[in-house]
Amino acid sequence: MPSLYWIKKAPWAALIAAVLVIWIDSKLFEDRELWLKLRARLEALPEPVVRLELGITKDILQLKNMRDAPPEMRRLIILGNSRARVGLNLRNLRDDDILQAKIAHAGVSPYVMRTFAKEGAALSPDLVVLMLSELDTHRPVELVPGACFRSAAALGQLLTSEPSLTWEQRHEVEQVAVGAFLNSYRYGDILDRAYLNDFREIRIQEEEPASKRQDQRRGRVIPRKQLVVEADNARFRVRRISEPDVPPPPIENIEEIRAELAKSFKRKKIQNSTLNIGYAIAFGPHVETQRDLIEKTIEIFTNAGSKVLIVEGPLNPLTYLLYDEESTRSDFLAFVEKMKMEYGVHFQSIDETGPYVPKDFSDLLHLKGTSARKLSADVRKRVVELLDG
Amino acid sequence: MLFNTLDFAVFLIVSLSVFYALPRRLRNPFLLVASYAFYGFWNWRFCGLLLLSTVVDYWAALRMETCEDQRRRKHYLWISLGVNLSILGFFKYCNFFIDSFTAVLDSIGIDAPDYVLRIALPVGISFYTFQTLSYTIDVYRREMVPTRKFLDFALFVALFPQLVAGPIERAKRILPQIVERRHASWKDVQSGSWLIYWGWFKKVYVSDNVARIVDTVYGAGAEPTGPEVLLALWAFAVQIYCDFSGYSDMARGVARLFGYNLMLNFNLPYFATNPQQVWRRWHISLSTWLRDYVYIPLGGNSGGRWKQNRNLFLTMLWAGLWHGASWTYVVFGAYHGALLAIHRELKPALKKIDPVSTVARSAWWLFRVGCFFHLWLLGLLLFRAVSFEQAASLGYILFTNTDPGFVYDWIPPFLMFSAPLLIVQIWQGATRDLEVPLRWPMPIRALLFAAMFLAIVFLGEDHGEPFIYFQF
Numbered sequence: 001m002p003s004l005y006w007i008k009k010a011p012w013a014a015l016i017a018a019v020l021v022i023w024i025d026s027k028l029f030e031d032r033e034l035w036l037k038l039r040a041r042l043e044a045l046p047e048p049v050v051r052l053e054l055g056i057t058k059d060i061l062q063l064k065n066m067r068d069a070p071p072e073m074r075r076l077i078i079l080g081n082s083r084a085r086v087g088l089n090l091r092n093l094r095d096d097d098i099l100q101a102k103i104a105h106a107g108v109s110p111y112v113m114r115t116f117a118k119e120g121a122a123l124s125p126d127l128v129v130l131m132l133s134e135l136d137t138h139r140p141v142e143l144v145p146g147a148c149f150r151s152a153a154a155l156g157q158l159l160t161s162e163p164s165l166t167w168e169q170r171h172e173v174e175q176v177a178v179g180a181f182l183n184s185y186r187y188g189d190i191l192d193r194a195y196l197n198d199f200r201e202i203r204i205q206e207e208e209p210a211s212k213r214q215d216q217r218r219g220r221v222i223p224r225k226q227l228v229v230e231a232d233n234a235r236f237r238v239r240r241i242s243e244p245d246v247p248p249p250p251i252e253n254i255e256e257i258r259a260e261l262a263k264s265f266k267r268k269k270i271q272n273s274t275l276n277i278g279y280a281i282a283f284g285p286h287v288e289t290q291r292d293l294i295e296k297t298i299e300i301f302t303n304a305g306s307k308v309l310i311v312e313g314p315l316n317p318l319t320y321l322l323y324d325e326e327s328t329r330s331d332f333l334a335f336v337e338k339m340k341m342e343y344g345v346h347f348q349s350i351d352e353t354g355p356y357v358p359k360d361f362s363d364l365l366h367l368k369g370t371s372a373r374k375l376s377a378d379v380r381k382r383v384v385e386l387l388d389g
Numbered sequence: 390m391l392f393n394t395l396d397f398a399v400f401l402i403v404s405l406s407v408f409y410a411l412p413r414r415l416r417n418p419f420l421l422v423a424s425y426a427f428y429g430f431w432n433w434r435f436c437g438l439l440l441l442s443t444v445v446d447y448w449a450a451l452r453m454e455t456c457e458d459q460r461r462r463k464h465y466l467w468i469s470l471g472v473n474l475s476i477l478g479f480f481k482y483c484n485f486f487i488d489s490f491t492a493v494l495d496s497i498g499i500d501a502p503d504y505v506l507r508i509a510l511p512v513g514i515s516f517y518t519f520q521t522l523s524y525t526i527d528v529y530r531r532e533m534v535p536t537r538k539f540l541d542f543a544l545f546v547a548l549f550p551q552l553v554a555g556p557i558e559r560a561k562r563i564l565p566q567i568v569e570r571r572h573a574s575w576k577d578v579q580s581g582s583w584l585i586y587w588g589w590f591k592k593v594y595v596s597d598n599v600a601r602i603v604d605t606v607y608g609a610g611a612e613p614t615g616p617e618v619l620l621a622l623w624a625f626a627v628q629i630y631c632d633f634s635g636y637s638d639m640a641r642g643v644a645r646l647f648g649y650n651l652m653l654n655f656n657l658p659y660f661a662t663n664p665q666q667v668w669r670r671w672h673i674s675l676s677t678w679l680r681d682y683v684y685i686p687l688g689g690n691s692g693g694r695w696k697q698n699r700n701l702f703l704t705m706l707w708a709g710l711w712h713g714a715s716w717t718y719v720v721f722g723a724y725h726g727a728l729l730a731i732h733r734e735l736k737p738a739l740k741k742i743d744p745v746s747t748v749a750r751s752a753w754w755l756f757r758v759g760c761f762f763h764l765w766l767l768g769l770l771l772f773r774a775v776s777f778e779q780a781a782s783l784g785y786i787l788f789t790n791t792d793p794g795f796v797y798d799w800i801p802p803f804l805m806f807s808a809p810l811l812i813v814q815i816w817q818g819a820t821r822d823l824e825v826p827l828r829w830p831m832p833i834r835a836l837l838f839a840a841m842f843l844a845i846v847f848l849g850e851d852h853g854e855p856f857i858y859f860q861f
Contacts (some may be wrong), residue, residue, distance in 0.1 A: 175395075
C-alpha cells in the first residue's frame with residue numbers, strides 16, 4: 001500500500017492560503033461598486049498623479065458595461081493611446097443600439113492592445129477601431145505595466161520576439177507576468193492611490209496660506225506646505241509616472257528645432273522627452289515586434305468575427321523634423337496593406353481625413369479641439385457604414 | 390539583486406533547482422559560482438575585492454597553522470588584518486577621513502583644498518571583511534583549524550544569503566556545514582519558507598510603509614512639530630528593525646533552503662529592558678563579534694570599573710564607526726557606550742527593585758521596556774540624521790514644541806502597518822518561540838498567510854526599496 005505520509009506533510013496551510021487569495025482576488029475585482037467608488041476617489045485627486053489609473057478604472061467599468069449589455073446591442077471598441085483619447089470622440093453614436101468602449105489613454109501601445117485582445121474578443125465586438133501610425137509601429141516597445149491587461153500569452157510573444165527587452169525592462173516584464181496571474185497585483189496602484197488614500201496618504205494638501213503655527217525657536221511663521229515632501233501635492237510620497245531626465249536627440253540642429261517647436265506651441269521650452277518621442281520613430285528590430293503585436297491583435301479580433309478599422313492617427317508635421325517620415329510612413333502603409341490583404345482590415349488614412357497642418361495640433365502628437373472634431377466626424381461616418389454594412 | 394525583488398525570486402528558484410539537481414560533490418562549487426554571480430549582479434568589478442580578501446585570508450590562515458614561531462604567526466595575522474582593514478578603510482572611510490582632516494585644518498585657519506575621491510562603496514564590504522577577519526583571528530588564537538580546501542573557504546566568505554548584509558557568520562559554525570554538504574530537510578524547507586515570507590512581509594509591508602512618515606519628517610525642508618518628530622522616531626524604530634531583521638530572516642530562510650543554518654541575528658530586541666540586553670538581541674552577530682574580537686582583547690571584564698567601562702565605551706565607538714563613515718554614527722556608538730556604562734553602574738540598585746505580585750512585576754517590566762525604548766529612540770535620532778545640525782534641530786523640536794501638527798493623521802497608518810508586527814512579536818515573546826506562527830492551528834495559519842500576502846500585494850512597496858543596512 002502506498003504511503004500516505006505526504007498527506008500529513010503537505011503544506012496545507014500554504015495551499016489553502018493560496019486558494020483563499022485567488023478567491024478573494026477574483027471576488028473583489030468583480031464588484032462594480034468597488035470600481036465606481038475608486039473612480040470617484042481618483043477623480044478627486046490631482047490629475048497628473050493619477051491619469052493612468054483613472055484611465056484604467058474607466059476601462060474596467062466600460063468593459064463591465066459591455067459584458068452586461070443585452071446581446072442585441074452592437075458593440076464598438078476603440079483602441080489607441082492619448083492621441084485617440086484627445087482626437088477621436090464618437091460620443092452619442094446612436095446610444096440606443098451601439099455600445100462603445102473607448103480604451104484610449106497614455107500607455108496604450110500595441111503591446112497593451114495585444115494583452116487586451118482576448119478579453120476584448122470575448123465581448124464579441126462588431127467593430128474594433130485601432131488608431132495607429134508609424135508612431136506605434138516604429139517606436140521601441142516600452143512597457144507600462146499598470147496600463148497592461150491580463151495576458152500571459154502576450155508576454156510570451158514579447159519575450160520570444162524581442163528577448164533583449166526582457167533584460168532591459170525586466171522589472172516591468174516581471175510586473176506584467178505577476179499581473180497576468182493576479183488581478184490585485186495589476187490594480188495595486190489604483191487601489192493604493194484611490195481606495196486607501198484617505199488612510200495611507202492621509203489627505204491631499206489643501207491650499208493654505210502661511211500657517212498660524214509658530215516656530216518657537218526662531219519665532220517666525222512657517223508656511224504649512226513645507227511639510228509636503230513631494231511636488232505632487234500628496235503629503236506622503238506617492239508613486240508617480242515620472243519621465244527620467246534623458247539627453248536630447250543627437251540631431252545636429254536640435255536646438256533650432258526646439259526653438260521652432262517652442263515658437264509654434266507658444267511654450268518657453270520643449271522638454272528633451274518630447275523631442276525624443278519623435279526621434280524614437282525609427283527602423284530597428286522593434287518594428288517587427290510591434291507589427292507582430294498588432295497583427296496578432298487583429299487576428300484575434302477577426303477570428304472572433306469582428307470587423308477591424310485602422311484609423312491612421314495624424315502627427316504634427318513639425319514632428320517630421322525629428323524622424324524620417326517618408327520611409328517610416330510608407331513602411332507603415334505597406335504593413336496596413338498586408339493587413340488588408342490577409343485579414344480584410346479596413347483603413348482610413350490621413351489622406352482621407354486630412355490634410356493636417358501644425359496649427360491643427362496642440363503639441364507634437366495631439367490634435368486641437370476643432371481638428372479633433374473634424375477627424376471624429378470623418379471616422380464616425382466610416383464607423384456607421386461598417387456597423388450598418 | 391535585492392531579496393525583495395522578482396529578480397531574486399527567479400535567481401533563487403533557478404539556483405535551488407540546479408543545486409538539488411547536481412550530485413552532492415558538485416553542489417558547493419555551484420553555490421560558490423551562484424554566490425559570485427549574485428555579488429557580481431551589484432557590480433562585477435567588486436568580485437575581485439571579494440576574491441582578494443578570500444585569497445589573502447586563506448593563505449594567511451594556512452601559514453599560521455604550519456608555523457610554530459609565534460612572532461611569525463603574528464606577522465601573518467597582521468598581513469590579514471592590514472589587507473582587509475586597508476580595503477575597508479579605503480573604500481568606506483577614505484573620504485570621511487579626508488573631510489574630517491580638511492575640517493580640522495579649516496578650524497585652525499588653514500585653507501585646505503577641497504579634495505574628494507570618487508569611490509563607490511562595495512556592497513556588504515563591512516560584513517564580509519569582519520567575517521573573514523574572524524577566521525584568521527580564530528586560527529591565530531588556535532581556536533580552530535584552518536581548512537585546506539580553498540573552495541570551501543571561498544564559499545564560507547561568499548555564501549550569498551549572508552554575503553551583503555549578514556549575519557556576520559563565524560567560520561567555526563559555517564565551515565563544518567560546508568564540509569558536511571548539507572541537504573535541506575522538510576523541516577528546513579518549512580521554517581526557511583516561513584522566514585523568507587515573514588522577512589519579506591516585514592520589509593515590504595511594515596518597513597517600507599512606515600518609512601514614509603520618517604522620510605516626511607527627515608526630508609529636506611521639513612518643519613515638523615515635536616509630536617511629529619516623536620512619531621517619526623517610533624516609525625524609524627519600526628522601520629530599521631523590520632528592514633534589517635527582515636533581511637536577516639530572509640537570509641536565514643534562503644540559507645536554510647540550501648541546508649545551511651545561519652545564526653539568529655535579532656531576538657525581539659524591543660522587549661529589552663536595558664542596554665546590555667538590547668545588544669544581546671539586536672544584530673547579535675555584530676555584537677558578539679565585537680565582544681569576541683574587540684571588547685575581550687581590550688581587557689573585557691577584567692580590571693577595575695573604570696577600565697571595564699572604558700572597554701565598553703571603546704567597543705561601542707567601534708560599533709558606531711562600523712555602521713558608516715560619519716561622525717553621527719560615531720556619536721551614536723558613544724551614546725550607547727555611555728548607556729552601557731551607566732547601566733553597569735546602576736545595575737546593583739536596579740536589582741534591588743523586586744516587585745512581589747505578578748501585576749507589579751509586569752508593570753515594572755513594562756516600565757523598563759518603555760523607558761529603555763525611548764532611550765534607544767534618542768540614539769536613533771542621531772542614527773537617521775544626515776548631520777549633527779539636523780539631529781540637534783529635531784532634538785530641540787522634540788522637547789520644546791508641543792503642537793500636534795499632523796500627528797493624529799499619521800497615527801492610524803502607523804498603527805495599521807506596525808500592529809501586525811507587534812501582535813506577532815508579543816506572541817513570540819510570550820511563548821519564547823520565534824517560529825510560533827508555524828505551530829498555530831492550520832486554519833489560523835492559512836488565514837495568516839493569506840492575509841500577509843494580500844497585505845503585501847495591496848499595500849506593500851513593490852518597487853524593490855533597498856535595505857538600509859546595505860550601505861554599511
